[in-house]
Amino acid sequence: MNESDRFFLEDYFALYRRVLLETQIKDELLAFRDLCLDVKTRGNKLIFAGNGASASIASHAATDYTQHAKVRAVAFNDHNLITAFGNDYGYEHWVARSLEAYADPGDVVVLISSSGSSPNIVNAARYAQERDLQCVTFSGFSASNPLRAFGHLNLWLDCDAYNVVESTHLIWILLVANLLENDDSDDRFLGRGLASIAENLTAPEHHEALLAFRDICRRVVSRSGKLIFAGNGGSSSIASHAATDFTKQSKVKSIAFNDHNLLTCYANDYGLDNWMAKALEAYAESDDAVVLISSSGRSANVLNAARLAKERDLPLVTFSAFNYANPLSRSGDVNFWMDTRCYSIAEGVHSAWMFSVADMLVTSLHK
Structure with a gap:
């Protein structure tokens, strides 16, 4: 391994250790778990949406929360839906218009955007707020990104590296799914999970x-x-x-x-x-x-x-x-x-x- 490669990897994974171990997020993750339990009790559903990598996270989450956590969930990732609503209403409005078509009273909307600035996601959050739909946001980059203004619960990562933000969002979401799947009242699982991920991910x-x-x-x-x-x-x-x-x-x-x-x-x-x-x-x-x-x-x-x-x-x-x-x-x-x-x-x-x-x-x- 040359010096340049060694320096890149050490620096890159030091960033991961910081965001995984030093971000004070456990209270928000537990609040998200409790919100999911409320959705399950009411017989409602979670609706996940995002762009690009965040759309992949949304698909991943919708399946795991439904199959493993037993909380009904959907993701707005069908290509017909995206292209039809994007073409007819404009890309910046397609997620909001999809919420208009699919969201029921009592559903919870989970919106994922690394920058917190994607117009279609921000407009969807605004729609959720106007219709009294509870909204959970996952974002990064600026602490003042516009998405955070609309969430009932906001999970934010102080980082501006796209792939680190995206993978950390996925890790957070899957750890909550794991809590729900195991009916785990041991809140220490989150700390152990994050520590295990940090240790294994960054091992030389x-x-x-x-x-x-x-x-x-x-x-x-x-x-x-x-x-x-x-x-x-x-x-x-x-x-x-x-x-x-x-x-x-x-x-x-x-x-x-x-x-x-x-x-x-x-x-x-x-x-x-x-x-x-x-x-x-x-x-x-x-x-x-x-x-x-x-x-x-x-x-x-x-x-x-x-x-x-x-x-x-x-x-x-x-x-x-x-x-x-x-x-x-x-x-x-x-x-x-x-x-x-x-x-x-x-x-x-x-x-x-x-x-x-x-x-x-x-x-x-x-x-």
């Missing part, structure tokens, strides 16, 4: 793997190839986030296998265990690399995709957790493993590792 033992992943990305660019990201559930949301950020910001062409037509067509025709491998067979080219994400490291469709990637001699990067001996953790050219059996912690760390590489690539573009 992962630096060589992060640099190796970065170098795979550079080789893909030099060959005019692409990165292919895939996973299930929350890992598929991380894949969507990554495909956009690596393409837009890091200038590495990327895709994620998350179109609903692709998913349902291939799973229906080839079976759930084989759809991901069949999609790789159809879309992967010889100069591509594959990134597979699975907390358990045992999902059959992910393992079959990993097997096909190796048969095709495609560079493979894996992210997993749980048992160190899980089969995915040994299948890649570069393997990231998180020492936890908690989905929320694994997925939060996977996200932060992923986007530390994206930020390294952005940094190298400006050298």
Whole structure:
């Protein structure tokens, strides 16, 4: 590792340690948990919305809160809804107009924006306030960002680094989902969870793997190839986030296998265990690399995709957790493993590792 890389990683993860361990957010996270319990008791729902990475977080949250935390939740991420309402009412109004169409009295609106300044999100918060819908906001950047003026509860991060803000928002949201799932009255879980994430995320033992992943990305660019990201559930949301950020910001062409037509067509025709491998067979080219994400490291469709990637001699990067001996953790050219059996912690760390590489690539573009 050269001095420049060492300095970047030490400085980058020192920022993560600060925001994870020093941000006084536990009271707000517990208040959010209690608000979710109220929603569940009333039989109402949570409505999540955001742009870009925050939209991926919204999808991730809506599924986890519904499936695991047993609090009904939806996210405004269907492409038909976004394009129809954006086209008809203007992009700055589509989230508010969606609330008008879908929100019921007693629902709680959860709006996520790193800057806190996105017009469509601010307008949605204003609409929620005017209609007496409780609103929870997640933001960063300026303490005076306009979104914070509209929330009944505001969770704010004192940081202006997009990927750090986004991954921290995801970590906060998933930790609350974990509290709800386990009916955990032990409020100390939040402190333990944040400490575990900070310790594992920033451990120097992962630096060589992060640099190796970065170098795979550079080789893909030099060959005019692409990165292919895939996973299930929350890992598929991380894949969507990554495909956009690596393409837009890091200038590495990327895709994620998350179109609903692709998913349902291939799973229906080839079976759930084989759809991901069949999609790789159809879309992967010889100069591509594959990134597979699975907390358990045992999902059959992910393992079959990993097997096909190796048969095709495609560079493979894996992210997993749980048992160190899980089969995915040994299948890649570069393997990231998180020492936890908690989905929320694994997925939060996977996200932060992923986007530390994206930020390294952005940094190298400006050298």
